Amino acid sequence: MPLSLLRLSVPLPVLFVFCGMWSVPRDAGAQPDPASAQRVAELNRRLEALERAMTTEIAAVRQQIADLQGPNPVPAPPSAAQAESQRETFARDGESVARVNNQPPDPALAGFIAIPGTPARFKVDGYAKLDAIVDAGPAGNTDQFFPSTIPIGLSDAQQTATSTMHVRQTRLNLDFRSPTELGTDFRTFAEIDFFGPSGSLDPRMRHFYGQVANVLVGQTWTTFADPDALPDTLDDGAPGGLSKLRQAQLRYTQPLAAGHTLAFAIERPLTQTRQITDTGVAYSPAPDIVARYRLDGSRGHIQAGSIFRTLGYRTAGRNTTKLGTGFNAAGVWKAPNKDVAAAYVVFGRGIGRYIENISGTSSDLDLNDDGTDVAALPALGSYTAYTHFWPKGFRSTGVFGYTSVDTTAAQPGASFKDSYYVAANLLWNPIGSLNVGLEYLFGTHRQQDRQEAHANRVQFAAKYDFFRKRPLSQ
Numbered sequence: 509m510p511l512s513l514l515r516l517s518v519p520l521p522v523l524f525v526f527c528g529m530w531s532v533p534r535d536a537g538a539q540p541d542p543a544s545a546q547r548v549a550e551l552n553r554r555l556e557a558l559e560r561a562m563t564t565e566i567a568a569v570r571q572q573i574a575d576l577q578g579p580n581p582v583p584a585p586p587s588a589a590q591a592e593s594q595r596e597t598f599a600r601d602g603e604s605v606a607r608v609n610n611q612p613p614d615p616a617l618a619g620f621i622a623i624p625g626t627p628a629r630f631k632v633d634g635y636a637k638l639d640a641i642v643d644a645g646p647a648g649n650t651d652q653f654f655p656s657t658i659p660i661g662l663s664d665a666q667q668t669a670t671s672t673m674h675v676r677q678t679r680l681n682l683d684f685r686s687p688t689e690l691g692t693d694f695r696t697f698a699e700i701d702f703f704g705p706s707g708s709l710d711p712r713m714r715h716f717y718g719q720v721a722n723v724l725v726g727q728t729w730t731t732f733a734d735p736d737a738l739p740d741t742l743d744d745g746a747p748g749g750l751s752k753l754r755q756a757q758l759r760y761t762q763p764l765a766a767g768h769t770l771a772f773a774i775e776r777p778l779t780q781t782r783q784i785t786d787t788g789v790a791y792s793p794a795p796d797i798v799a800r801y802r803l804d805g806s807r808g809h810i811q812a813g814s815i816f817r818t819l820g821y822r823t824a825g826r827n828t829t830k831l832g833t834g835f836n837a838a839g840v841w842k843a844p845n846k847d848v849a850a851a852y853v854v855f856g857r858g859i860g861r862y863i864e865n866i867s868g869t870s871s872d873l874d875l876n877d878d879g880t881d882v883a884a885l886p887a888l889g890s891y892t893a894y895t896h897f898w899p900k901g902f903r904s905t906g907v908f909g910y911t912s913v914d915t916t917a918a919q920p921g922a923s924f925k926d927s928y929y930v931a932a933n934l935l936w937n938p939i940g941s942l943n944v945g946l947e948y949l950f951g952t953h954r955q956q957d958r959q960e961a962h963a964n965r966v967q968f969a970a971k972y973d974f975f976r977k978r979p980l981s982q
């Protein structure tokens with residue numbers, strides 16, 4: 509047995525109790541003399557030194573175990589939830605999800621670096637991504653494909669092809685994990701990209717949260733979303749229906765029977781409505797409340813969620829609040845040949861900001877004020893996607909999405925009515941961490957007055973991952 513393992517055989521609690529016996533005065537009611545106080549201070553310093561030495565010894569033994577396992581240890585099989593975070597997508601969004609008990613994507617914590625003198629570990633990760641985009645005509649948002657932004661009513665002279673290149677989806681993240689007395693790790697995860705509003709390379713915080721004992725505080729995916737169901741696309745937008753909203757929240761997740769979980773959260777509220785009068789203003793009286801159920805299995809998962817919102821609108825003469833409610837269901841199924849099918853549907857009233865294609869693209873899709881009354885607008889979103897794996901590291905994904913909002917007669921004719929989203933791609937992992945792909949995107953945007961427009965886009969992307977524990981083709 510190595511000497512370091514023999515040293516660890518001394519029970520640490522016994523050592524602490526032994527030292528503690530000397531630090532307790534014999535007469536609790538008597539004032540210690542200066543000599544006793546000096547002795548207590550000396551023993552406390554010895555105790556701190558022993559704690560540091562044992563922590564260092566534990567780290568050394570862990571390193572010995574890693575050395576004996578060799579450069580390619582056989583990891584423990586991942587759980588169903590861990591398998592979801594390992595699902596191969598170009599964007600790698602699954603790795604940012606807060607899992608039950610902070611289960612890491614890789615049980616062996618490949619890529620994590622031990623912090624000397626502590627049991628904590630961290631990993632710096634992310635990727636550099638270049639997007640080259642060509643639009644056959646104006647498509648609205650030039651960097652992400654949102655059919656709701658496709659301009660309608662342009663003249664023939666304005667129907668010109670455009671192209672752009674950017675690195676805005678490049679990401680950098682930090683994953684910190686430390687064991688706790690509760691038996692589960694404490695996790696802090698932070699991530700940025702460059703889709704900030706002030707410039708082409710303005711950093712934007714995507715995630716910054718901490719979780720321990722399944723209590724999460726910070727900013728990450730809304731509990732109403734299912735990021736594991738995101739399709740494998742080059743486009744950083746999303747098909748209609750799926751929510752990619754990330755916001756501040758307090759969440760608790762309760763594990764039930766094997767694979768079953770319930771999550772409850774209060775999240776940042778924001779009411780989106782169109783100002784009708786000079787004095788009208790939207791406000792949020794209370795946080796959004798979310799409840800979610802999920803079942804993870806060996807072939808994928810299913811998830812269902814509900815959201816309840818208090819939506820406010822006030823003018824100089826009246827104050828109105830409405831209840832917004834929404835429900836969604838999502839699922840991912842993995843075929844024996846590694847193909848993946850995903851589906852998502854969401855519907856409700858006053859939940860426009862939770863539907864990606866229309867979230868933030870219009871100001872009147874939660875509430876509408878016709879001048880005498882306020883209505884929470886019904887909205888619907890859905891999509892289906894299928895990924896097929898070809899030989900030699902190739903794979904393809906097809907996506908179809910639909911979004912609609914039941915507008916009212918009081919809204920302008922140019923108000924959003926519905927849209928379609930279609931995507932098809934071919935992705936390839938030629939070598940190591942290099943990944944490339946080509947994608948075709950088609951969208952339709954229709955207004956309440958029935959006018960509509962279409963857009964066609966071709967997008968090429970090349971991405972280099974900072975760290976990959978396995979080739980994408982495996």
